[in-house]
Amino acid sequence: MKNILFISLLLLAACSKKTSSGSNPGGDDPKAPDGGGSACQTQPSDVNSLSIFPADNSWNQDISNAEIDANSTQILTPYAGTGLHPDFGSGLWDGAPIGIPFVVVCGSQPKLSVVYRKNGYDGNYGDESDPGPYPIPLNAPIEGKGSGDAHVIAVDKDNGVLYELYNASVNGDHWEASSGAIFHFNSNALRPDGWTSGDAAGLPIFPGLVRYDEVARGTITHALRFTLAKSHVKPGHISPARHDVNSTGGQYSIPFGAKLRLKASVDISGYPTTVQTILKAMKKYGLILADIGSDMYVSGAPDERWNNDDLSKLGKIKASDFEVVKF
Numbered sequence: 001m002k003n004i005l006f007i008s009l010l011l012l013a014a015c016s017k018k019t020s021s022g023s024n025p026g027g028d029d030p031k032a033p034d035g036g037g038s039a040c041q042t043q044p045s046d047v048n049s050l051s052i053f054p055a056d057n058s059w060n061q062d063i064s065n066a067e068i069d070a071n072s073t074q075i076l077t078p079y080a081g082t083g084l085h086p087d088f089g090s091g092l093w094d095g096a097p098i099g100i101p102f103v104v105v106c107g108s109q110p111k112l113s114v115v116y117r118k119n120g121y122d123g124n125y126g127d128e129s130d131p132g133p134y135p136i137p138l139n140a141p142i143e144g145k146g147s148g149d150a151h152v153i154a155v156d157k158d159n160g161v162l163y164e165l166y167n168a169s170v171n172g173d174h175w176e177a178s179s180g181a182i183f184h185f186n187s188n189a190l191r192p193d194g195w196t197s198g199d200a201a202g203l204p205i206f207p208g209l210v211r212y213d214e215v216a217r218g219t220i221t222h223a224l225r226f227t228l229a230k231s232h233v234k235p236g237h238i239s240p241a242r243h244d245v246n247s248t249g250g251q252y253s254i255p256f257g258a259k260l261r262l263k264a265s266v267d268i269s270g271y272p273t274t275v276q277t278i279l280k281a282m283k284k285y286g287l288i289l290a291d292i293g294s295d296m297y298v299s300g301a302p303d304e305r306w307n308n309d310d311l312s313k314l315g316k317i318k319a320s321d322f323e324v325v326k327f
Contacts, residue, residue, distance in 0.1 A: 004065030040106030045213050046157045046299075047104055049230045050185060052207050052222065057188050058240040059157065059207045059222045063261055063325055064284045072324040074252040074262075078297075083315035086101045086278075088210060088300025097278045099302035100151050100209055101141040106156030109135035113174045114165065122167050125179035128195040128243075132180065138170050139254060151198055153206050160185035162206050191242045194244030199225075200291045201256035202242030208288060210300030215274050220281035223259065238327050245292060259286040260322040272310040286325060295319070 023326035067313065069075065088099030111133035116126025127239055136154040143151040152168040152175070155161075167178035181197035183204045191202050199205050208225030233247035234255040241257030254260075271279065278298075287298065297320055 020087065026051065038133075040108050042104040042106060042157060044102070044104055044211075047155050047211075048153065048217075050155070050157065050160055052185050054186070054188055059204075059247070059288070060285070061223070062284055062287050063223075063259060064264070069324040069326040071252055075254055075324050076319050076322065077252070079228070080318065080320035082295045082319050083293055084317045085294065085297045086210070086300060086311040086314050087297045088302055089311050090302070090304045090306040090307065091308070094147075096145040097141075097302040098144075098207060100143050100153065100301050101302055102153035102206055102209075103137065103140045104155050104157050105135050105137065107156060109137065109154075109156065111135045112138070114180055115171070115174060115176045116180070116322070117168065117176050117324040118178060122178045124262060125166075125196050126191075129177075129180045132163075132255040133181075134165070134175065134180065134182070136163055136165070136175060138173070138175075139293055142152040142168055151205060153198070164205055166196075166198040190240055193242050200243060200245050201237060201289070202238045203240060203257070203290050205290070205299070208290060208299060210278060210298065212301070212303035212305050216305070218273075218277055220277060220299065221285070223288045224278075224281060225287040225290045226260075226287040226301040227291045227297045227299075228254075228289060228295050232295065233292060235290065241290070245320045247292065254289055254324060254327065256289055258289050258327045259287040260289075260319075260326040261325055262317070262322055266317070266321045271313055272307070274307065274310055275313055278314065282322075287322070 114132040114134055116123040116124050116129055134154065135156060136152060140152055140154060143149055146169060150163040150167050150169065154163045162183040165175060165177040165180045169176050179196050179198060181191060191197060196202050197204065203223065207222055210220065210224060214220050230247040232249050232253050233248050234249040234253040235244055237244050237256040239257060244256065262279060264283060268276050268279045
């Protein structure tokens with residue numbers, strides 16, 4: 001259903017998706033988006049004080065001692081030599097920031113209607129979407145500036161509510177999208193089984209992003225979103241995922257919602273401090289399969305403070321350094 005932006009840090013002079021040093025690393029505009037008249041000023045760091053889902057939510061689950069799947073080695077063998085790829089960073093790629101941007105809004109942000117539609121490469125999933133309206137300003141950043149998945153994400157910091165659109169665009173005074181979903185941070189409620197979201201797996205996107213502010217504080221306390229090629233994804237899903245796609249993985253593959261964990265034995269002491277923080281999260285909270293894309297691509301939010309040379313060192317960690325958590 002969805003593609004992820006493919007980037008190559010080896011070729012990048014900079015890679016990332018939203019930022020602006022000291023102003024609004026999560027968005028295009030250094031001022032808080034108003035797109036409808038809200039006078040409230042916000043910044044991406046406002047999300048740092050939010051509890052993003054309850055402590056027992058799957059995104060926040062400590063899996064460092066979880067049982068390993070009996071077929072872990074066979075599952076990982078087809079892409080065992082593939083290195084991690086940070087699909088985020090600083091700068092531009094093909095004229096657009098790379099990563100998945102987000103904006104923070106206040107509870108007073110005006111809500112706009114969303115019209116669900118198909119386009120030339122994807123369908124209309126309006127019947128699996130939350131109708132809204134959504135408090136997403138019209139000047140909110142669109143992933144890839146409208147190319148690729150074109151995700152749009154807004155976090156209501158006052159009410160703890162997450163709004164996400166897929167394949168989004170602005171049309172006059174409203175948003176259009178192929179699908180959309182609303183999540184409440186104080187709830188573990190899942191979407192109806194079989195429903196998509198802004199993500200192919202029916203999961204929220206924002207909770208799985210690597211964000212610079214949390215890395216800078218020295219700890220990530222949640223699982224990270226990643227993708228695999230459709231030939232490595234088993235048709236089907238497990239909780240907390242809710243949606244399938246026409247993937248072609250066989251017996252030795254994993255479904256949406258499954259998790260990988262970086263082996264405790266992997267020595268990360270020689271990596272830059274920021275990279276160590278990311279790898280520690282992979283050991284404790286793991287990676288959760290959320291979409292179809294390139295193998296071992298890890299999602300994050302753009303920020304001009306990322307050091308792309310440091311992030312590129314994640315590529316030294318291979319899929320064979322992980323183990324599949326029993327599903």
